[in-house]
Amino acid sequence: MLLSGQVEPVVILEDSDDDFDTVCEAIRRMGIGPEVCRVTDGDACLTLLSQRTAQLPALVILDLNAPGTDGRETLRRIKLDPAVQRVPVVILTTSTNPRDLDLCYLYGANAYHTKPVRYPDHLRAVEVILRYWLGDVTRASSVVHAS
Amino acid sequence: MVFGRARLVSTSQPAAELPPWEQGPYSIKRHGLSISNCDAEPVQTPGCIQAHGAMLVMRRDDRIIVQVSENSAAILGAAPELLLGASISVVVGVTGELRLRDLMARTATDANPLYAFTMEPRGDAAPLDVSLHTIDGVAIVEFEPVAHGGGIPKDGYELVKAAVGRLRGATDLQHFCTIVAEEFRELTALDRVLVYKFHEDGHGEVVAESRRDDLSPWLGLHYPAADIPQPAREIFRQLWIRPVPDVDGELAELVPLVNPDTGRALTMTYCALRGPSIMYTEYLRNMGVTAGVTMSLRHGDKLWGLIAGHHYSGEAHLPLPVRAACEMLAQIVSLQHQAVEAQEFLGYRLKLEGVHQRLIAQAAREGGLAAMMDGPPMLLDATSATGAALYANGRWSRVGVTPGDDELDALARWIATRTEFQSPTLPVYATDRLADAYPAGASLTAVASGVLAVPLSRSRRSLILWFRAETAQAIRWAGNPDDKPTVPGPHGMRLTPRRSFELFLESVTGRSLPWQSVEIDMALRLRTFVMELVLSHAERVADLNAELVRSNDELDAFAYVASHDLKEPLRGIYKYAHQLRDDAALQGAEQTVKLERLMRLTVRMDSLLDSLLHFSRVGRMALTMEVVDLNSVLAEAIEIVDARRSERRNEIVVPRQLPTAFCDRIRVREILTNLLSNALKYNDKPVCMIEVGFAEPHEQGNTTGRPAGTRGLTAYYVRDNGIGIESRHADQIFNMFKRLHGRDEYGGGTGAGLTIVKRLVQRHGGEVWIDSVPGEGTTFWFTLAQATEH
Numbered sequence: 001m002l003l004s005g006q007v008e009p010v011v012i013l014e015d016s017d018d019d020f021d022t023v024c025e026a027i028r029r030m031g032i033g034p035e036v037c038r039v040t041d042g043d044a045c046l047t048l049l050s051q052r053t054a055q056l057p058a059l060v061i062l063d064l065n066a067p068g069t070d071g072r073e074t075l076r077r078i079k080l081d082p083a084v085q086r087v088p089v090v091i092l093t094t095s096t097n098p099r100d101l102d103l104c105y106l107y108g109a110n111a112y113h114t115k116p117v118r119y120p121d122h123l124r125a126v127e128v129i130l131r132y133w134l135g136d137v138t139r140a141s142s143v144v145h146a147s
Numbered sequence: 148m149v150f151g152r153a154r155l156v157s158t159s160q161p162a163a164e165l166p167p168w169e170q171g172p173y174s175i176k177r178h179g180l181s182i183s184n185c186d187a188e189p190v191q192t193p194g195c196i197q198a199h200g201a202m203l204v205m206r207r208d209d210r211i212i213v214q215v216s217e218n219s220a221a222i223l224g225a226a227p228e229l230l231l232g233a234s235i236s237v238v239v240g241v242t243g244e245l246r247l248r249d250l251m252a253r254t255a256t257d258a259n260p261l262y263a264f265t266m267e268p269r270g271d272a273a274p275l276d277v278s279l280h281t282i283d284g285v286a287i288v289e290f291e292p293v294a295h296g297g298g299i300p301k302d303g304y305e306l307v308k309a310a311v312g313r314l315r316g317a318t319d320l321q322h323f324c325t326i327v328a329e330e331f332r333e334l335t336a337l338d339r340v341l342v343y344k345f346h347e348d349g350h351g352e353v354v355a356e357s358r359r360d361d362l363s364p365w366l367g368l369h370y371p372a373a374d375i376p377q378p379a380r381e382i383f384r385q386l387w388i389r390p391v392p393d394v395d396g397e398l399a400e401l402v403p404l405v406n407p408d409t410g411r412a413l414t415m416t417y418c419a420l421r422g423p424s425i426m427y428t429e430y431l432r433n434m435g436v437t438a439g440v441t442m443s444l445r446h447g448d449k450l451w452g453l454i455a456g457h458h459y460s461g462e463a464h465l466p467l468p469v470r471a472a473c474e475m476l477a478q479i480v481s482l483q484h485q486a487v488e489a490q491e492f493l494g495y496r497l498k499l500e501g502v503h504q505r506l507i508a509q510a511a512r513e514g515g516l517a518a519m520m521d522g523p524p525m526l527l528d529a530t531s532a533t534g535a536a537l538y539a540n541g542r543w544s545r546v547g548v549t550p551g552d553d554e555l556d557a558l559a560r561w562i563a564t565r566t567e568f569q570s571p572t573l574p575v576y577a578t579d580r581l582a583d584a585y586p587a588g589a590s591l592t593a594v595a596s597g598v599l600a601v602p603l604s605r606s607r608r609s610l611i612l613w614f615r616a617e618t619a620q621a622i623r624w625a626g627n628p629d630d631k632p633t634v635p636g637p638h639g640m641r642l643t644p645r646r647s648f649e650l651f652l653e654s655v656t657g658r659s660l661p662w663q664s665v666e667i668d669m670a671l672r673l674r675t676f677v678m679e680l681v682l683s684h685a686e687r688v689a690d691l692n693a694e695l696v697r698s699n700d701e702l703d704a705f706a707y708v709a710s711h712d713l714k715e716p717l718r719g720i721y722k723y724a725h726q727l728r729d730d731a732a733l734q735g736a737e738q739t740v741k742l743e744r745l746m747r748l749t750v751r752m753d754s755l756l757d758s759l760l761h762f763s764r765v766g767r768m769a770l771t772m773e774v775v776d777l778n779s780v781l782a783e784a785i786e787i788v789d790a791r792r793s794e795r796r797n798e799i800v801v802p803r804q805l806p807t808a809f810c811d812r813i814r815v816r817e818i819l820t821n822l823l824s825n826a827l828k829y830n831d832k833p834v835c836m837i838e839v840g841f842a843e844p845h846e847q848g849n850t851t852g853r854p855a856g857t858r859g860l861t862a863y864y865v866r867d868n869g870i871g872i873e874s875r876h877a878d879q880i881f882n883m884f885k886r887l888h889g890r891d892e893y894g895g896g897t898g899a900g901l902t903i904v905k906r907l908v909q910r911h912g913g914e915v916w917i918d919s920v921p922g923e924g925t926t927f928w929f930t931l932a933q934a935t936e937h
Contacts, residue, residue, distance in 0.1 A: 018719040065711055094714045096760065097707045117718050117753040118746075119725040 008058035009035035010130070013045045013074060015066050019115065019122075023061075026126035034058065034134060042069025046077055053083045059133045064093040064100060072103060079108035086140040090129055172404040172412045179425035188424055190378045192412040194404050195422030198397035199464070200275075200291040202420055203230065203238065204406070204413060207251065207286050210235045210244060213407055216420075218399040222290055224269055227402040235288065239266065239277065247279055247288065256281045258385075258417050262467050265293060276467050280417050285406065287413075289420050294464035303472035306334055310476055314483055323487045324355035327454060327480050332357040334472060335440060335465055337456040341365060342444070344452040347661070348372065351452070362459070368625040375453075379427075383443040384450055385416060387474045390440045391423050393462040394431045398422045419470070431457075438463035440470075442477040446485045454480070492665040499669040502528045507676045511684075516603070516677065520544035530666065532613035534594060539609045548594045549614055554587075559610060561585055562600050575671055576600045579615070579661040589657070592617045597659030599666065601674040604681070611677075613670070615659035624651040699767065706763045710756045721749040751897075758899035765906045770811040777805035777863070780812060781839055784819035791827050797835035799823070805841060806861065810931045814907045819865070821900040822927050826867035828893045829925075838866040850928055852877075852916040860913070860930045871921035881905040881915070904929075 014020040020038055027036065037057070039045040045060070046069070060078065064071035071091065079085050088110040093100070096114055104112050113129060116122050133139070174194035196202050201222035204214035211234060215227040223230075223238055230237060236244040243264065250256060250263055260280040268274045273292035280287055310330040317323035324342040332340040339362055342355035349372030353365045382389070399422075405412055415421040431439055438458035444451045454477065465473070506519045506526065516539040519526055526535040527547045534547035536555055543552050550558065562568050568576040579597045581588035588595065597615030728742040778801075785792075785799060808815070819839075826837045841863045842848025848862055872880060876887055881901050904927075908915045912933035919925040 016715055016719075018722060019715070022722060094711045094718075095707060096757070098764075100707075115714075115718060117714060117721055117749060119718075119722040122718065122722070 008055065009037050010134070011037045011039065011045065011048060011057045011060045013039050013042065013060070013062045013066055013071060015040045015063065019063070022119070022122050023126050026123045027130065029123065030127055030130065032130070032134070034130075041067050042071065042074035045074050049078065049081075049084045049087070056084060056087050058088075058139065059130075060087055060089045061092050061129065062089060064091060064095050064104075072100070072107070075104060075109055076107045088133055088137070088139060090133060092125070092129065174400050174404055175422050175425060176398050176400050186377045188376070188378055188426070189412075190382060190424055191414055191416045193415060193422040193424070194412060195398040195400050196415075196418065196420040197391070197393065197422055198399040199393060199462075200289060200420045201399070202290070202401070202418065203235065203288045204285050204401070205235050205288065206408070207281060207284055210248065210286070212237075213285065214401045214403060214413060216399040217402050218397075222272075222275070222292075231402070239288075243277070247277075247286070250279060251281060251286060256286070258282055260289070260417050260419060262471070263288075266290070278419070278467070282414055282417065283409075283411075285413075287415075287418060289418060291419070291467070292464075294466040303468040303475070306469075306472045307475050307479070310334070311479055311483075314480065317487060320484075320487050320491050321355070323484060325357075327484075328355045328357040330476065331442070331454055331456060331473065334469060334476065335456050335463070337438070337440070337458045337463055338362060338460060339365075339457045341455045341457075342452060343370075343455055345450060351375065354452070359459075365625065367623055369622050370625055374430075376426075380450055382416060383441070383453065384445070384448065386443065387477045388440065388442050388470055389421075390419060390465055390470060391428070391431070392438050392440075392464040394428050394437050394439065396462075435459055437461050440465060440473070442473055443481070444477070444484060445481045446488075451481075451484065492663075495663075496665050496669060499530060499666070500672070502530075503669065503673045503676060506673075507680055510677070511680055515540070516609070516681075517542075517544045520546050526611070526613075530613065531615070531660070532597075532599070533616045534614040536612045536614075537603075537610075538612075539603065547614070548616065549612075550591050550595055554591060555612070557587060558585070558591075558595075558598070559600075559612070561587075562598075562610070562612075563602075563608075568600065568602065573671060574602050574674075575667055577662045577667050579659045580657055582657045592657045596657055597662065599662050599670055601670045603674060603677050611670070611673070613666075615662075617657060618659055620655040620658060622653045622655060624653055627651045703763065703767060706760055710760050713756055714753065717749045717752050721746055724749070754897050755899075758897040758903075762899055762903055762906065765814075765903055765910070770814060770910055772809055772811055774807050775810050775812045775815065776807050777815070777841075780816050781805060781819055784816050784823055787816075787820045788823045788827060791824055795827070795830070795835055796833065797827060797830075797837065799837045799839065801839050803840065805839070805863075806843075808861070808931050810911055814910065815931065818904050818907050818929065821904045822865040825900060825927075826865060826869060826925075828896070829888075830867060830869035832868050836868040838864075840864055840866070848928075850916075850918050850926065852918050853928065854914050854916060857914050857930045860932055862928050862930050864926050864928045866924065866926040868924040871923055871925055872917060872919040873921050874919070877917055877919065880917070 012020065012023060014023065024036065027034070037048060039048055045062070049057070049060070062071040062075055066074070071093065075089055075091070078087065078089055085108070089108070091104050091109050091112045092115060093113075094115050101112055110133075111129070113125050116125060172194055173189045173192060176195050196216050198216075198218050201219050202216040203212050203219075203223075205212050211232060212230050213232075215230045216222075217227060219230055220226040225238070234244065235247065239247065243266070246264055250261060254261060256279060258280060260278050263277045263279050266275040266277055275290040276293050278289050278291075310333075313330065314323065314326050317326055328340045328342050339356065339358040341353050343351050344354045345351055351370045351372070351374065353368050353370075356364065356366050358364065401413060434457070436457045436459060438461070440456040440463075442454040442456075444454055509521075510516050510518045512518070513521075516537060520535075520537055525546055526537070527533075532547070534545070534549035536546075536549045537544045538555070538559060543555055545555075549555065562576050565576045568574050577599045578584060581595055581598050582592055594616055595614040596617040597613075599613040599615075601611055603609040603611060724742045724745040728739055728746070731738040731742060781801065823837065823839075827835055841861055842850070843861050844859050848864070850862070850864075853862070872887070880887065881904075905915050908929045908931070911931045913930035915927065915929040917925055917927055
C-alpha cells in the first residue's frame with residue numbers, strides 16, 4: 001500500500017526521547033514522510049488538536065504514562081470532544097496492566113499496543129501501526145464537512 | 148402495728164350476698180363490724196367522724212349547711228335539725244362566715260385543709276379551732292377543741308427549722324431515719340415513734356425508732372403486708388398526716404349520711420376528724436395503743452414507708468400548729484430521705500462504674516470479653532456478688548464461686564426464655580430466690596440463690612451472670628404472720644386484728660440478699676458498654692478491611708508503575724546495544740559478544756519484571772469457583788506446552804480418568820501448565836516420561852511428604868522421570884526467582900513458575916509438596932481445597 005502523498009500529520013504523545021527516536025527511525029526505514037508532531041504531555045496534545053480542528057491529523061499515538069495530564073485522560077477528552085473524536089487514537093505503552101487495557105477501550109481507543117523491550121520488535125510494532133492506520137485503513141475525512 | 152390486719156376468710160358470707168352498705172351509704176358505726184376483707188373497706192367515705200370534734204358540710208356558693216355531725220349539740224351547742232338548711236353564720240357568726248368566704252376566695256382550699264380561726268368558748272367549754280377545705284363542690288368545716296399540750300412551743304416554723312438542721316447532719320440513711328424518729332417524738336411528745344419501711348413484697352420493717360425508755364424495742368421487727376390494707380396505703384399517697392387522738396373515742400355519724408343535693412357519700416379523705424376503721428382501732432388497742440398519729444414517707448408518688456407515733460398513756464390531742472409542723476416536716480423528710488438514699492446509691496454506683504469502665508478498657512485493650520474475667524480489676528470487685536460467669540465466644544469464664552459449666556449451660560438456656568430477659572429496652576433477670584422459679588436451682592442454692600443476668604448480644608447467647616450465695620436469714624416477725632383470727636359476727640365469721648405480737652422467728656432458706664436497684668442498673672449499664680465495645684470492634688475491623696483493600700490497590704498500582712519505569716531504561720539499553728552491535732560488526736568479535744551479552748541481560752530483566760507482575764496479579768485476582776472436569780483442563784494445558792514438547796521426545800500418561808474438582812478452571816490450568824513445563828524442562832533422560840494422576844482421600848497415593856492437614860482431601864500429582872531435586876533444596880524451590888541450575892541450563896526461565904503454582908494452590912486453600920529422588924524424578928503433589936479437619 002502506497003503511503004506517499006500522505007498530507008495529514010501524525011501526532012505523537014511521547015515523553016521519552018529514546019522511544020520517540022525509535023518511532024522516527026521506523027518512519028525513516030519505511031521510507032515515508034508524514035509530518036510528525038511530537039508533544040510530551042497531555043495538555044500540549046489537547047491544545048494542538050484544538051488548534052487543528054479544521055484539518056485533523058491522520059493519527060494520534062499516545063503513551064499512557066505522560067507527565068501532567070496522562071495518556072488515559074488525554075484519550076478520554078479526545079473521545080468526548082465532537083470536534084476531534086473521529087481521529088484514530090492508538091495507544092503505544094509499556095503498561096500491560098489489564099486495567100489500563102479495559103480503561104482505554106472503554107474510553108474509545110482504536111487500538112492498544114505494548115512497547116516490546118527488544119529494539120527490532122519495537123521498530124516492527126511502530127511500523128505495523130503506521131502501515132495499518134496510514135495505509136490499510138480508510139479513515140474518516142480529515143476535513144470537517146458541514147452537515 | 149399501724150392498721151388493722153385482716154384477710155379474707157373462706158368461712159365468711161356467701162359470695163352472692165352483697166356487703167350491707169352496697170344497698171345504702173356506708174357508715175363505720177353501722178357496718179364497721181361486718182368487714183370480711185379490709186381491702187374492700189371504703190375508708191375514704193366512712194360516714195363518721197371522731198366525736199371529740201364536730202363537723203359541718205356547707206354548699207360553697209351560699210354557705211347553707213347540708214350535713215352535720217350528730218354530736219353538734221355537744222360541741223357547737225345546736226342539734227343537727229336546727230343547723231341543717233341554715234347559714235353557716237348560725238354557728239360561726241357573720242364575721243366568721245365572711246372569713247370562711249374570703250379564705251375560699253383567696254386560697255386554694257381544694258383538698259387542702261387550712262386553719263381559719265379560733266372560736267371563742269361558749270360558757271365553760273374549750274375554745275374551738277376552725278379549719279376548712281373544699282371538695283366535690285362542698286366546703287367541710289371542722290371544729291376541734293383547742294388542745295393544751297404542755298410545753299408545746301407556739302411557732303411551728305421554728306420547730307421545723309431546728310429539726311431540718313439536725314437532719315442535715317445525718318451520715319447515712321440509717322442515721323437519717325433515727326434522727327427522723329427522734330425529731331417527731333420531740334415534736335409530738337408521744338411515747339414511741341417508728342420509721343417503718345415497705346419492702347418490695349409489701350411487708351414492713353421497723354428501721355428506726357425513738358421510745359420511752361421503759362418500752363420494749365421494736366427495731367428490726369417485720370410486719371406482714373396485710374397489717375396495712377391496700378385502701379390505707381392509697382390514702383397515704385394523698386395525705387401527709389393522719390391523727391387518731393383517742394383510740395377509745397366515740398364515733399359521730401353524719402346527718403344525713405349522704406349529701407341531699409347529690410345523693411352521694413362525703414369524701415372525707417382530708418378530714419382531720421375522719422372516723423377510723425374499727426379494724427384499725429381494735430388493732431391499736433390490741434397493741435396497747437391509746438392514741439396515734441401516722442405520717443407518710445414518700446419518694447415521688449411511691450409510698451416508701453410511714454412514720455408512726457404511738458401513745459400508751461391516754462389521749463394525745465396534738466395542737467393544730469404541731470400537726471402543721473409535722474405535716475411540713477414529713478414533706479421535707481420525704482425529699483431529704485430520697486436525696487440521702489440517692490447519695491448512698493451514688494457512692495456505690497460510682498464504685499461499680501469505676502470497676503466496670505476499667506474492665507471494658509481491659510477488654511478493649513486485650514481484644515476479648517474474657518479479659519474481663521482475668522483481672523485485676525475483676526467483675527466481682529465492688530459488687531457484693533459471690534461469683535460471676537461470662538459466656539462469650541462459645542465458652543464460659545468464671546470467677547468466684549459459681550455453678551459448673553453444665554449447670555451454667557442449663558441455667559443460661561432457662562434464663563433466655565424469661566420475658567424480662569427478652570425485654571428490648573431493659574433485658575435483665577434478677578432474683579434472690581432462684582429455686583422458687585427454677586426447679587433445677589434447688590441444688591444450687593449454696594452458690595446461686597441469687598442470680599442477676601444481662602445478655603451481651605442481640606441473640607442473647609452471650610451473657611453475664613452474677614451469683615449470690617444463700618444467706619441464712621431469720622425474719623423477726625411481730626407475731627405469727629400466718630395467724631388469722633376470726634370471731635363469729637352477725638354475718639358469719641368476721642375478721643379481727645391480730646392479738647399476739649410476740650416475737651415470731653421465721654427461718655428462711657434458699658434466699659440471698661436481694662439485688663439492689665443500683666446493682667441492676669449497673670448490670671444494664673455494663674451491658675451497654677460491652678455492646679458498644681463489640682460494635683466499635685466490628686467498626687474497627689471494617690475500617691482495617693477498607694484500609695487493606697486500599698493498600699492492596701496501591702501496591703498493585705505501584706507494581707505496574709515500577710515495572711513501567713524500569714522497563715523504559717531497559718528498552719533504551721537494548722536499543723543502543725543493538726545499534727552498537729550493528730555498527731561493531733566491523734570492529735571485531737569481542738565487542739559483539741559483550742553487546743549481545745548486554746542485550747540478553749535486558750531481555751532477562753524484562754521477563755523478571757513480567758513474572759513479578761504476574762505473581763502479584765495471581766495473589767489479587769478473585770477466583771471463579773466452579774465444578775471443573777480436570778481431564779479437559781489437562782488437555783488444554785498440554786496444548787499450551789506443545790511448543791516445548793516438540794523440542795524433545797516425551798510421553799504424557801494419565802493412568803485413570805481425572806475426577807471433577809471445585810476450582811478456578813483458568814488457575815488450575817496454569818498450575819498444570821507450569822508443572823508440565825517444569826517436567827519437560829528439567830529432564831536428562833532420552834525419553835521424558837510424565838504421569839498425571841490423583842489419590843483419593845482413602846488412598847495412600849505413594850507419597851511421603853504429605854502435610855497432615857491435607858488428609859481427607861483428594862491430592863493431584865504430576866510425576867516425571869527427570870533430574871530430581873535434592874532434599875536440601877526442597878524448601879527453596881517455591882521461592883520467588885529461586886533457580887537450582889544455571890541461568891541458561893534446562894532452557895532458562897525466571898524461577899517464578901513454582902512460586903506462582905504455590906500461590907495458586909494456596910488461593911484454593913490447598914497445599915503443594917514434593918517427593919523426589921535425585922536422578923530418578925520428582926512428583927509434585929497438590930490439593931485444591933481447604934482441609935476440614937484440624
